[in-house]
Amino acid sequence: MTSSRFLLWSMFTAALIITPAIQSAAQQQPKDSVARDVVQVAPADEQGLSEKQLLGKRIFEDRRLSEPEGVACASCHEAKKAFQGDNNSHVQGVASSSRPGVFGDRNVPSLMYAAFVPPFGYIEQKDRKTGEIKIVPAGGLFWDGRAADLQQQVEGPLLNKREMNNPSKAVVVEKIRKGPYADLARKVAGPALDTDDAAFAALAAAVVEFEKTPRFSPFNSKFDAFLQGRETLSPLEQKGFALFKDPEKGNCIACHDGKPESRNPRDWMFTDFTYDILGAPRNRRISDTKVAGYFDPGLCKRPDLLKGAPDDFKPESVCGAFRVPTLRNIAVTSPYMHNGVFAKLRDAVAFYFTRDTNPGRWYARDRKGRTIKFDDLPESWRENANVEEIPYDRKPGEKPRATEAEIDALVAFLQTLTDRPTAP
Numbered sequence: 001m002t003s004s005r006f007l008l009w010s011m012f013t014a015a016l017i018i019t020p021a022i023q024s025a026a027q028q029q030p031k032d033s034v035a036r037d038v039v040q041v042a043p044a045d046e047q048g049l050s051e052k053q054l055l056g057k058r059i060f061e062d063r064r065l066s067e068p069e070g071v072a073c074a075s076c077h078e079a080k081k082a083f084q085g086d087n088n089s090h091v092q093g094v095a096s097s098s099r100p101g102v103f104g105d106r107n108v109p110s111l112m113y114a115a116f117v118p119p120f121g122y123i124e125q126k127d128r129k130t131g132e133i134k135i136v137p138a139g140g141l142f143w144d145g146r147a148a149d150l151q152q153q154v155e156g157p158l159l160n161k162r163e164m165n166n167p168s169k170a171v172v173v174e175k176i177r178k179g180p181y182a183d184l185a186r187k188v189a190g191p192a193l194d195t196d197d198a199a200f201a202a203l204a205a206a207v208v209e210f211e212k213t214p215r216f217s218p219f220n221s222k223f224d225a226f227l228q229g230r231e232t233l234s235p236l237e238q239k240g241f242a243l244f245k246d247p248e249k250g251n252c253i254a255c256h257d258g259k260p261e262s263r264n265p266r267d268w269m270f271t272d273f274t275y276d277i278l279g280a281p282r283n284r285r286i287s288d289t290k291v292a293g294y295f296d297p298g299l300c301k302r303p304d305l306l307k308g309a310p311d312d313f314k315p316e317s318v319c320g321a322f323r324v325p326t327l328r329n330i331a332v333t334s335p336y337m338h339n340g341v342f343a344k345l346r347d348a349v350a351f352y353f354t355r356d357t358n359p360g361r362w363y364a365r366d367r368k369g370r371t372i373k374f375d376d377l378p379e380s381w382r383e384n385a386n387v388e389e390i391p392y393d394r395k396p397g398e399k400p401r402a403t404e405a406e407i408d409a410l411v412a413f414l415q416t417l418t419d420r421p422t423a424p
């Protein structure tokens with residue numbers, strides 16, 4: 001956008017004091033160069049699947065498994081959108097459930113590479129500044145790590161009133177016993193199919209087997225080919241990669257982990273599975289945010305949070321923390337952050353650099369026109385927000401750690417992380 005239009009736009013938004021600043025920010029950005037709709041990331045076919053994996057796929061795509069019928073896992077996690085999907089065709093950042101007018105409160109994560117998320121626990125981490133060893137929470141499924149593993153995760157959406165809304169496991173199992181692929185279920189689950197709990201566990205295990213197939217983790221992006229010496233990155237992508245790794249510039253690799261010395265794609269998960277408090281702006285499209293006191297606590301409300309925690313661990317210190325997501329396929333998994341506040345990848349990246357130098361660009365203002373930095377955290381949690389990690393360690397008036405051109409380069413690099421369809 002030219003600077004004169006920018007100026008007009010700034011004057012316009014300055015007039016709308018309580019309007020969330022993010023809407024104006026989104027308009028200032030050039031369009032992402034990747035159109036989501038045309039990207040086919042994972043295959044929809046059934047070739048090469050075992051019977052158990054095939055059963056998992058049938059369950060995953062079965063729209064009868066919601067109350068009322070109509071919503072399958074695949075409604076929110078679509079193969080062609082890196083198993084992220086478009087929140088079941090609803091409002092940005094919010095999954096819509098099987099019940100009309102009932103919406104979720106979080107953004108749908110991509111299921112690609114989810115099989116690599118370790119179970120929730122505490123791990124040793126070297127403080128990147130001081131070198132001191134700290135014990136920090138890591139792993140677990142969902143943005144707050146509340147499901148120990150994929151098997152436990154399956155019951156979440158099936159029984160969640162704001163997703164598939166089944167009253168019990170027994171109801172789900174009965175639908176499968178009577179459904180079009182009952183024979184396959186019988187063949188895979190055997191006598192377990194007759195007892196509700198055992199049947200549910202066996203059926204969930206089939207879904208997990210499906211989620212572990214290579215279509216969920218093909219390691220087939222341009223970046224993977226580059227690692228293995230089969231393709232080269234463009235100069236812009238290379239520049240972005242260098243910024244991504246540079247501890248004084250992007251420093252993205254500090255959390256979106258990879259081993260610089262390794263050419264093995266599996267050493268590049270683009271997450272260390274830990275948690276951080278980034279302070280993403282409030283997404284006012286989420287219906288819960290209409291309630292003034294509503295804030296998503298993230299990690300601090302996780303059940304069993306303290307199991308295995310060090311003695312001095314304070315649960316309040318992780319209110320507002322969410323798991324570092326992988327950046328694989330990030331260009332096709334808009335919207336971004338746990339609350340889906342950003343529609344554009346470039347905004348998500350630019351936020352890192354200007355959150356502290358220009359908070360007015362991102363956060364809403366109060367009635368007196370003052371920017372409410374960290375407006376999606378209640379006042380008592382704001383001190384939890386990470387303000388020390390590079391690149392989000394800037395003070396007002398300081399220069400952002402990347403220029404607009406460098407932000408473009410980072411986005412270009414992130415676009416190399418999109419998997420290409422595996423040959424059938």
Ligand code: HEC
Pocket residue numbers: 060071072073074075076077087088095096097098104106107108109110111114117140141142143144150153154157158162163164207
């Ligand atoms: C109504 C939309 C919706 C449906 C239907 C749905 N999900 Fe999800 N899924 C979500 C949302 C939203 C999250 C994140 C929720 C959270 O973090 O609290 C999620 C998270 C997950 C995760 C965790 C990923 C991660 O990285 O932590 C897995 C795995 C998953 N879903 C699998 C499934 C399976 C299997 C089904 C069907 C049994 C299913 N989902 C049905 C919306 C949906």
Ligand code: HEC
Pocket residue numbers: 244250251252253254255256275276277278279280322323324325326327330333335336337338339345348349352386389390391410
């Ligand atoms: C200190 C850890 C840390 C660093 C450094 C970091 N991130 Fe993140 N990143 C996170 C966490 C945690 C989230 C999830 C935050 C949330 O949802 O509230 C996230 C989310 C994202 C998302 C949205 C992902 C999604 O699926 O919605 C993008 C894009 C992203 N980061 C890119 C970057 C880039 C580019 C850099 C470097 C400029 C970077 N990150 C540096 C921790 C970090």
